[in-house]
Amino acid sequence: MPGGAERILRRRIGSVKNTKKITRAMELIAATRVARAQQRARAARPYAEQLTGVIENLAAGGADVSHPLLREVENVQNVAFVICAGDRGLAGAYNSSVIRSAEREIQALRNEGGDYRIIAIGKKVADYFTFRGFDIDTTYDGFTDNPSYENAREIARRVRQLFDNGEVDQVELVFTEFVSLGTQRPVVRRFLPLTSAKTIADAGGGDAEALAGFSFEPSPEGVLEDLLPRYVEARLFAALLDSAASEHANRQRAMKAATDNAEELIIKLSREMNRARQESITTEIMEIVSGAESLNEDEAIIADAFDFESLTN
Amino acid sequence: MSFTIEFVSPEAVLYSGEGTQVIARTRGGGEIAFLAGHEPFIGSLEPSEVRVTEEAGVVRSFAVRSGFVSVTGASVTVLSDQAVPSEDINADEARADLAQAQEELRSNEHDPYALQNQRWAQLRVDLSATA
Numbered sequence: 034m035p036g037g038a039e040r041i042l043r044r045r046i047g048s049v050k051n052t053k054k055i056t057r058a059m060e061l062i063a064a065t066r067v068a069r070a071q072q073r074a075r076a077a078r079p080y081a082e083q084l085t086g087v088i089e090n091l092a093a094g095g096a097d098v099s100h101p102l103l104r105e106v107e108n109v110q111n112v113a114f115v116i117c118a119g120d121r122g123l124a125g126a127y128n129s130s131v132i133r134s135a136e137r138e139i140q141a142l143r144n145e146g147g148d149y150r151i152i153a154i155g156k157k158v159a160d161y162f163t164f165r166g167f168d169i170d171t172t173y174d175g176f177t178d179n180p181s182y183e184n185a186r187e188i189a190r191r192v193r194q195l196f197d198n199g200e201v202d203q204v205e206l207v208f209t210e211f212v213s214l215g216t217q218r219p220v221v222r223r224f225l226p227l228t229s230a231k232t233i234a235d236a237g238g239g240d241a242e243a244l245a246g247f248s249f250e251p252s253p254e255g256v257l258e259d260l261l262p263r264y265v266e267a268r269l270f271a272a273l274l275d276s277a278a279s280e281h282a283n284r285q286r287a288m289k290a291a292t293d294n295a296e297e298l299i300i301k302l303s304r305e306m307n308r309a310r311q312e313s314i315t316t317e318i319m320e321i322v323s324g325a326e327s328l329n330e331d332e333a334i335i336a337d338a339f340d341f342e343s344l345t346n
Numbered sequence: 347m348s349f350t351i352e353f354v355s356p357e358a359v360l361y362s363g364e365g366t367q368v369i370a371r372t373r374g375g376g377e378i379a380f381l382a383g384h385e386p387f388i389g390s391l392e393p394s395e396v397r398v399t400e401e402a403g404v405v406r407s408f409a410v411r412s413g414f415v416s417v418t419g420a421s422v423t424v425l426s427d428q429a430v431p432s433e434d435i436n437a438d439e440a441r442a443d444l445a446q447a448q449e450e451l452r453s454n455e456h457d458p459y460a461l462q463n464q465r466w467a468q469l470r471v472d473l474s475a476t477a
Contacts, residue, residue, distance in 0.1 A: 079354045083425050087416050090388055182356045182427060190459070250389035251374035259373070259390040260414065263427050270356050 039313060042306035046299055053295035059123065060288035063281045066178065067214065070278035074211070077274055081267050088264065090247055091257055102193070102227050102261045106202035112142055113150040113170070113201040115192060115224060117208040117272055119177045119280045120156040125287035127209065127217075127280050128157040134219045135207040139167070150201055152192065154273070170195070178277055185270035192269075193262065196225050208272040209279035217279035224268070227261060347382035348401045350421035353408065355429050360408060367399040368422045370415045380415070380422050387417040393465040395432065395473060396424055407432035409473050411466045428466070432473045440470035 118131040135158075139149050150170040153159040159172040171191050176184045195201045204225035209217050249256050351368060353361035368380040372389035380387075391413045398406045413426030444467035450460040 073357075076358050077356045079352070079359055080356045080425060080427075083352070083354055083416070083423050084414075086423075087388055087414055087425065090386075090416065090418070185356075186427070247386040247388055250372040250378070250387070255373065256388055256390045256414065259412065263412075263414075263425075266427060267356060 038309040039306055042302055042309060046302045046306065049295050049298050049302065053292055053299065056288045056291040056295060060285055060292055063285035063288060066281040067278060067285055070179075070274065070281055071211075074271070074274040074278055077267075077271060081271060084260070084264055084267055087256075087260060091249075091253060091260070093247075100227075100257060100261055101197050102225060102265065104196075105226050109147065109202045111148045111150065111201040111203075113152060113192065113195050113204045114139060115152045115188070115204060115206045115208075115269070116154060116158045116162075117177070117206070117276045118155040118158045119276075120174050121178075122157065123287060124280055124284040125290075127283035128155070128161075131207060131209055131219045131276075132158060132161050134221060136165075138205060138207070138221055150195060152188065154188065154276075177273070178280060180270070180273035180277055182266070182270050185266050185273055189262070189266040189269050192225065193265065206269070206272055208276045211275045211278040211282070214282055217282055222272075225265070227264070349382045351398055351424075352421065353396070353398065353424045353426075353429070355426050360426075360429060360431065361398055361406065364401045365398050365422075366401060366403075367397075368415070368424065369397040370394065370410075370424065371396075372415065378415075380417055382420075384417050384422070386419070387415070389415045391415060391424075391426070393462065393469050395469065396426075396429070398424075407473065409435060409466075409470050412462070430470070432476075435470045435474040437471065437474035440467055440474055443467035444471055 114135055116131065116135040118128045122128065139151075142149055149167075151158075151162055151167055153162060153169050153172045154174070155177045156172075156174040159169060159174065162169055173184065173188055192204055196204060203223070206222045206224040208220065208222075210220045211217050348364040348366050351361060351363060351365040352359070366382070369377060370380070370389070371377045371392050371394035373392050375389060377394075378389065391410055393411050396408045396410050396415075398408070400406065408424075408426075408429050408431055410424070410426045411428035413424060413429065416423045416425070444464065447460055447464035447467050450457065451464060454460065
């Protein structure tokens with residue numbers, strides 16, 4: 034039927050155009066959110082640096098004592114995984130790559146006969162592991178695209194509880210590191226036990242002018258006791274912020290690709306539609322022409338049959 | 347004599363600049379005032395008010411949940427995981443938090459977390475009343 038194909042194509046182009054509008058909007062939103070997440074990560078840095086600086090000074094002051102968070106177990110049996118991804122999809126491979134690296138670690142642990150605990154941050158993580166029949170210790174969600182320090186504190190509290198009670202011997206943190214706007218990669222980092230204050234200090238690279246001869250209030254041990262939990266929270270907060278920035282960057286990229294694809298599809302479909310329209314026009318003209326021609330022929334036949342000339346004579 | 351003061355939290359830098367005095371309350375040590383040339387010092391803070399005197403003499407007040415004060419040479423750094431300028435305290439929120447903390451303490455009166463919550467909420471209620 035002429036015109037039918039054209040109508041169908043026109044409708045498809047319309048729907049692709051709508052999709053493009055949506056993906057374009059999502060791309061722009063993600064772009065502003067990346068900028069904000071990066072800004073927040075920058076805002077958190079002075080605190081983390083100063084905290085490391087204090088640990089450096091503590092280490093220089095000779096405070097390196099035993100603390101529950103420093104407890105190392107030789108034969109690691111139970112490991113908790115803090116897995117940090119997103120609540121929503123449409124972010125390319127963001128969620129699945131974090132989840133996959135976490136699952137690999139868990140499988141490796143199980144093969145060695147160890148037991149796992151999962152602390153899921155983000156709805157996608159909880160959904161995936163529940164669906165696969167894993168046990169989930171705790172789920173936190175609803176804030177992954179804009180985490181606050183309070184969220185980090187809450188999660189850190191649960192993690193420390195597991196560790197302090199001896200339910201787990203080690204805690205691994207799985208999240209996406211925001212290297213740059215173009216590069217984000219899933220990483221697995223040792224979270225607990227903390228290495229000694231000295232190692233933290235060495236790795237920290239804060240202001241290196243650590244002075245001996247500090248006085249402490251209440252005592253070096255007392256300060257360290259308050260400090261290490263804050264350090265744990267700050268590290269978790271940094272991981273949450275990195276993950277949020279990565280999620281937005283991934284979403285921006287995925288939505289840009291979707292917008293580009295929609296554009297390409299629109300061009301392709303428009304060409305097809307134009308061809309279909311041209312075809313139907315050509316067919317119509319052909320029909321008219323052949324109709325006219327056959328009409329001419331008919332006239333000739335009629336004329337022959339009636340032989341007007343003889344009649345008029 | 348003035349020195350450099352940095353007051354940072356994970357969410358923001360609350361104060362950064364020159365000042366003449368910092369007053370903080372450390373765990374076990376009571377209230378300490380830091381002036382220029384104080385000996386190197388690291389202290390753990392209680393839920394308390396921290397007062398920073400700017401070079402021009404203006405006193406800025408902050409409510410601090412917990413944190414540290416670190417004095418090195420010519421600068422004083424206050425680190426707090428949760429702090430808010432006293433004038434920005436939401437009094438209603440603070441009262442609600444206080445009620446909630448007291449409720450939690452009724453069921454478990456030695457929960458250190460609830461105790462700290464209570465002190466933090468009480469501090470904000472007090473400071474919002476004076477501000």
